[in-house]
Amino acid sequence: MAPEDAHGQQFGTELKRWRRDRDLSLEALADLSKYSKGYLSKIESGAKPPNVALARRLDNLLGAGGALAGLVPVHHPPRAEAGATDAGGDWTIQMQDDGAGGFQAISRRALLTSTAATVAMGWPRPRAAPTGPVLGDGVAAYVQLLHDVRRLGQSGRPADVLKIVAAVVHSLRTQAGLAREADRPGLLRVGARFAEYAGWMAQESGDPRACAWWNGLAGDMAREAGDGELGTYMLIRAAEVALYEDDPLGTVRAAEAALAAATTPRVRAMALQRLAQGHGLAGDELECLRLLDRAAEQAQEADPAPAAALPVLGSATMRDPAAFVRGWCLLDLARPRESAEILGREFEHIPAHAHRVRARYGARLALALAEQRELEAACAVLGPVVEVVRFVDSATVRSDLRRLNQTLRRWHGDPAVVRIMPELAMALHP
Structure with a gap:
């Protein structure tokens, strides 16, 4: 017997029982339900399967409390293939050196079962273009991007x-x-x-x-x-990576290599700044300050970048990057008051949309304030920082937040510190 027939037989038996319990004839039930007596007779005998609408109507008329309606399974329309409707799952993109590649989306259902429910597309290796020039606005569009x-x-x-x-x-x-x-x-x-x-x-x-x-x-x-300038700048980037890893020797070595290769005042200024930061991290105050002065001299000789050109190398959101570097170094040299004066002054000029930069230097400013026990001011600066870090994520900012966390714990009973510590803890655990 098919499952549908079994459901029909059971429904018919139960319908007859509920009808008799209510002392209703088949003709009276037909009159109440507006279905014919012959049709209801076939339902009771199991000759015809009930539909959902009929089952619910009879259930209501006989006061069965869902006992009859529950005997009729609800058939949902079949779903489309998982690969066509389930946008979740894993996306895989392959990009090969010759320009070929492909995209594949594997649905969650396919990942959990052995089905091959995927959506895939590929792009072949492009053919060589005619020998004409690149369209005039092509590169400009990428620069804007x-x-x-x-x-x-x-x-x-x-x-x-x-x-x-x-x-x-x-x-x-x-x-x-x-x-x-x-x-x-x-x-x-x-x-x-x-x-x-x-x-x-x-x-x-x-x-x-x-x-x-x-x-x-x-x-x-x-x-x-x-592009020799950019090639040299990548050595400066290597120095920055070492700096955030608290590696003074690695910072100094990469910055020295950049300084030796630099051919423009702007790149020389940045190399000298990283070199100063490396010496500051090592605690060499005299050399750090000497290098900062040299960097300031080179920065004054640098030409401003044309407005329509590529973005300037380094940060473009700070009014005076050299001032920030000096404030950064003074903190590493255990001179937090001077550091806070510089960082606080320049921090106000960072554009509101530069959330990541504001978080990075806000964390430094809060640290400088905390290390001279200006806890209320430190926590006031720190509040927006931890909120931003939780959403935009930043491993470099978290390196300073960990140091700040250790500093603030020295005054764990201070009311401002008590308020900020839960938020700081959340920012440290992305």
């Missing part, structure tokens, strides 16, 4: 921004491989800048190996493009 991505990186999770940047780097490398010789440097130069920013996002995600890989790729693309 770089500005937009850097702004996005101020408020977005670095791991999410990195997905976008990686795809752009792949696209530019592919186009550079197909372009005529005269157009290759421009494409590679922009691609190198995207790769450099990918290194930043990997560092902010707390993945130093991925950061080093992206920095290496950026340096390779810069050298192939003939």
Whole structure:
């Protein structure tokens, strides 16, 4: 007997019992329900299966309290294939050096079962383009995209921004491989800048190996493009990575290599700043301050970047990066009062949209205030910082927050500290 027949027989038997319990004839039930007596007779005998609407109507008329309606299974319409309707699951994107690649989405159902419910597409290796020039606005559009991505990186999770940047780097490398010789440097130069920013996002995600890989790729693309300034800047980035890892020797060595290779005042200034920070981290006050003075001299000689060009190397959201570096170093040199004066003054000029930069230097400012026991002021600065870090994520900011956490615990009974510590704990555990 089919399951439908079994349900029909059971329903018919129960319907007859409930009808007789209510002292109703089949004809009287037909009159109440507006179904024919013959049709109801076939339902009771099991000759016809009941539908959901009839079962609910009879249940209501006989006061069965759902006993009859529950005997009729509700048939839901069949779902489409999981791969077509389930947008969740894993996405896999492959990007090969020759420009080929593919995309595959595997649904959660496919992951939990042995089904092959996937959506896949591929893109072949592109054919060589005609020998004409790259369209005039092509590179300019990528430059604008770089500005937009850097702004996005101020408020977005670095791991999410990195997905976008990686795809752009792949696209530019592919186009550079197909372009005529005269157009290759421009494409590679922009691609190198995207790769450099990918290194930043990997560092902010707390993945130093991925950061080093992206920095290496950026340096390779810069050298192939003939961009010596960017190639040298990647040595400065290596110094910054070492700095955030509390490695003074690694910071100094990378900064010295950058200084030796630098050919422009702007890059020399940045190399000297990282060199000063390395000596400050090591506690060498005289050398640190001497290098900061040299960096300030070089920064005064640097030419401002044209408004329509690529974003400037380094931060573009601080009024005076050299002042921030000095305030940073003074904190490492155990001079928190002077550090707080400088950082506090410059912090007010960071644009409101630069959430990541504000969090980074806000954490330093709060640390400088806390180390001179200005706890109320330190916690007032720290409040917005921990809120931002929880949403945008930042491994570099958390390195200072860990130090700040240790400092504040020395005054764990202070009311301001008591209020902020739960929020700080959440920011330290993303």
